Each structure stands twice: as C-alpha cells, then as structure tokens.
Amino acid sequence: MNKPGIPTLDDVAREAKVSTATVSRCLNSPDQVSTKTRDKILKVVKDLGYSPNFGAQALAAKRTNTFGAVVPTMNNAIFAAGLQAFQEELGRNDATLLLASSSYSLKVEEEQIRSLVARGADGLLLIGTQRSKDVYTFLDDRQIPYVIAWSYKDSKKQSCVGFDNFQASYELTLKAIELGHKKFAVISAHTSSNDRAKNRVRGIRKALEDRGFETNNLPCIECDYSIENGSLSFKELMGSPDRPTIIMCGNDVLAAGAVKQAHEMGLKIPDDISITGFDNIELATVIEPALTTVHVRHKRMGMLAAQVLLKQVDDKSYRENIKLDTWIVEGKSLAKPGPVS
Amino acid sequence: MNKPGIPTLDDVAREAKVSTATVSRCLNSPDQVSTKTRDKILKVVKDLGYSPNFGAQALAAKRTNTFGAVVPTMNNAIFAAGLQAFQEELGRNDATLLLASSSYSLKVEEEQIRSLVARGADGLLLIGTQRSKDVYTFLDDRQIPYVIAWSYKDSKKQSCVGFDNFQASYELTLKAIELGHKKFAVISAHTSSNDRAKNRVRGIRKALEDRGFETNNLPCIECDYSIENGSLSFKELMGSPDRPTIIMCGNDVLAAGAVKQAHEMGLKIPDDISITGFDNIELATVIEPALTTVHVRHKRMGMLAAQVLLKQVDDKSYRENIKLDTWIVEGKSLAKPGPVS
C-alpha cells in the first residue's frame, strides 16, 4: 500500500532513491544534476503528481512568486484591461496575482498593502502616487519592490509605468479651446485621494489659463465614479443659468453618464453640448455619439509594470520610469460650439 | 542594539518574557490566555510591528486564508461586480483573493486551478460547470473546497451559487414571441466551453419550439466576447436575404456591438430590428436605446459564493445550492416587429 495524501519531496526522494537535496536541486536548478538522475527524478515527480508545498517553499526560500495589486475598484473597466495584462505577464513568469481593491480609500489601501505584504507578496503594483509616506517607508523597510502605475513620475527612488495625466488633459483642453469653446465645465472623480483625477483637472485649468481664461469660477463637480453620478452632475451643470458649451469629464464612465443624461434632457451632442472623456475604454466607442477621449495604453502599461516588478525582485536596486504615450481619439461628442449657446 | 529585520514570534516572546507558545495562543485563541499576559503580549506585538510569517503559518497550520478564483476574463464587466463582492466578503473574513483568468480556455483554466492549489489556496471559486472530470477529482482528492458560480445546478456533491441561465433566456424569448416576432437570430459566445452560453441558447431554442417554431435553421453565430464581434456578427446576420426581426444576444457586450453596428447601418432600433442582451451590466443602460436584457444579481452572487466557500473550509462536508432570481429589464431595444420586416 502506498502513502496516502499529498506527496512530498521526501516521497519523491525515496521513490527515486536519491536525497531530498537532489530532488530539490533537480527542480530548481536542473543543470546541477546529471541528466540521468534528472530524468529519473522527473519521472517520479510526474508519476506521483508531486508539486511543492507552497508554505514550505515560501518559508525556506523566502519568496512566494505571488505579487499583490491594490486597485481602487474592479467594478468598472478602467483597471480591468491593465490588470489582465499584468496578470498574464506574471503568469508567463510562473507568478500569480493577489488582488485587493480599496474602494478609492487611502486608508483601506494601506490596510490592503499591509495585508498583501503579510501574505508574502514578493512585490506590489500600486495605482497612482497618492498615499501616505508611511506606506512607502513600510515597504522600503521591508525591501518590498513595488511599481506605481497609471501615473508618471520622474524618480530615481521609485519605479513607475504610467502616462502624463496632466499633459494629456492639457492637450485635450487646448483642442476644445481651438474649436471655439468659451464656457467650460468639469466633472471629475474626487481629487483629494486620486492624483490622476487631480492632474487631469490641473491640465484643464492650466490650458484655460494659458489661453487667457479665468478659471476661478470654473464649474467643477467632483463625485464618485459611476454612470449615475455622471448623469446627476451633468444635470446640475446644465441647470445653471450660464450653461457651459462643453463639459469635460475626468473619465469615460462619467462621460457616459453625462451623455445619457443629455439624451434624456433632449439635448443634442455636440450641437447643444460637447462632452469629452478620458481613458478610451470600450464604453467610449459604444455610446452615441462616440466619445472624444484620451486613449491610454492600458494593456501595455499592465504588461510593462509586471516586467519592471519582476526585474526589481531579481535586483532590489533596479528602478525604471516609463512614460507611455497617450493620444486623443476623436469621436463626434466634441465639436465647435453651436451658434446658440 | 535591537535585532534588525522583521520581527518573529520569538522576538515577541522574548520581549514579553513569555514562551512562543503563549504568544501564538494569544494571537490565535485569545481566550486561552490571561487578560494580563494578553495585554502585555499585544503591546509588544504592536511595538515591534509584528505580523506572522505567511509561509511558516501556512506550513504549520495548513491553511493560508487565501482563496483562488479563475474567471474567463477580467477584460469586460461581466465578472467584475461579482468578483469585487466576492473579494470584499473575503476581506471581511481576513482572507484574500488569488486571481487568475483563463481566457475562456478549459485547458488554461485547468492549469490555473492547479497552480492556485499549489499556491496553497484554501478554496476556489469557479465559474460555470463546464470542465474536465479530472479537475473535480483533483480537487476532491485534495479536499479543496470549491464553489461554482454563475450557473445553477442541483447537486448534493457540489456547492453552487448561480442562476438559471436556461430559464431566464427561455422567458425572455417568450416575451419576444408574444410581441409578435417571427424571425429570430442569435449571437452567442462560444458554447463548447461555456455552459452559461450553451444554456442561454438552449433556452431560446426551447421557447421557440414550445411555441411551434422550427429551430433547425435558426441563424446562430458564435464568437468570442467583444463589442467588435457583436458588430461583425450583426452585420453578417442582417446581410442575409431573409433578415431577422430580432437578434437575441448571449450577453450585453455582444448586444452593445450589435446596437453599434445597427446605428452604423442606419437601422432603427427597435423599428427595423429588435435586440436583446443578457447580464444587465452598466453598458446596457448607456447605449441608445437602452437594452432589454436579463438582470443578474452579480454582487449578491459574489458575496454569497464567498460565504458558502468559507463555510466549506470550516466544515468540509458542507454543501449548499443557491439559485438567485433573475428578471427581465425592459429597455427600448425590444418591441413589436415593425410593419415592414
């Protein structure tokens, strides 16, 4: 009668008539083992259906081959594509993804980060730059590699793979100004805990100021991310006596809500009101009219983030800052302001 | 000079002048420790910033408090809401989520499942029922609890939290028939590796047959999940000499693509063509006209799945089958067929 239960390294060693050390070597650095014994061992491994015990491996090797990511939400498509690419690239390197979401709360994010580290994450993917100093020192103290994504930041001390939210937003705004828009309004995600949102709004303001606009009383509504909130904010902005001719939204989800509400109010886009988005998620192509928005290379970002992170695990001092390009995707939602505004 | 590096149970024990066993007990079953020593220990734990080593804990306790999930894709919103709820419920129980995606490939899914188990997942969330017997015996052999979600199945041996794809689809089809539609067509995800898609198509066929329709030559295109494919399939179906008056889509993503294509072809919905979806993701509410679709309680499903899974970890023999209700959400995309069809 054979041993019941899950086979261990010992079982393999016994069966193959070698020491556990040899089996371990055979699995981890095959070239240090003679072809003959290697074949023998691998056969036994296969026969027994052996796979290493995760806890033991983690304990002995001090690595888990798991990487953590804390995203603000999984609930909309903004992070899905990037995250999927991140996970796939990890998979190609025999690593897996520990995923947590913070609901856009810095406090929750910090807890999640600590939890992921406690769970033995070899490294972390973080979204954006905005978080307490404590978090960074916590990670640095423990020498946990991390990569910041979705934001770009020039830094020798931190790796990032992102794009210039400010610049992209700036350029989109310039385009709107050049089309002749004079009355702007903004719907944004909350900017206090979200540097992407903050920089997108900054980009809008800066462009307006550079072109001689007064921005002190720029109508700007901040809300949680949702189609519903986009609709509500749109309604509020359009209810003002001094209606804007264009509403720039911090992302496509809010823009979709705005477009929906415009339809319900019987407003024509772009004749009565222009609307812009940001992110170019699938949603942007489906709504009618298609959104003018900023394309972000989410998949590429996710993949590169994984690569940088993996490099940092091998070489703790490795750092890389990657700025991805973005570009404006022209839909029909942005055009010259109508004659009557 | 203090010890550098990460504090261990030993460090805490030494500092608190107790044995490691007491510290361990204090953390895992606090009531077995006197209030006095407990307070003392907890203070030291806090001061030192101790948190248990994951590998060691897993090795000794044979649990990891991590749960795996293999979803077909993270790339669209179908699984996002459910997964988020699943993760949140895990979080409330101090567990975390190991996430993998299979790209709708059974082979990849099997690899992912093995990988998650090898990584010490205490339990798994699986989507749908369709997979090799080997996978189930693999899990059963190792006594790994799992819950099947998104599909419902009456079974004493497996837990599931899902809904009746067949029935929901059946009812939606009846509704279309009652409105007077005679010429049906279907766009579905690939049914060979996807029981949800399969049952949704079955529901359509059954309803048609029950109402005396001939379904042998029901136009039915299967494709990967994407807006793009929805558009292409729609184009193909509408290019037929014998145009349908209604196209039922296996999910909202495909339906969104169909709607988009209809606009591009200058077809009016629902006058020229009715379109239905399935899932009621946010997308469904944004497109114009709003989709008639089937609402699925994704969040509730994710939460309940986590609860069932956690129960199964405590009691390996626990099983539960939960069928969630679904209902039709009426948009404007489904109506009586136009006079000219």
Next chain:
DNA sequence: TTGTACGCGTTATCAA
C-alpha cells in the same frame, strides 16, 4: 494558564 519540544516540507550550506 503557561512552557517544552517536536513537526510541518522546503532550501541551502558544507562535505564528501
């Protein structure tokens, strides 16, 4: 209520 001591399944060091 607390402490002692061993086992969990690997990896890694050192000799052979």
Next chain:
DNA sequence: TTGATAACGCGTACAA
C-alpha cells in the same frame, strides 16, 4: 554530482 543536516517561523500535543 550528490548527500547529510541545519535552518526557516509557526502551531500544538503534552506536560507542568
């Protein structure tokens, strides 16, 4: 190239 053997950090009988 291989084999003994000592960590790794924690849980838990068992004993006190």
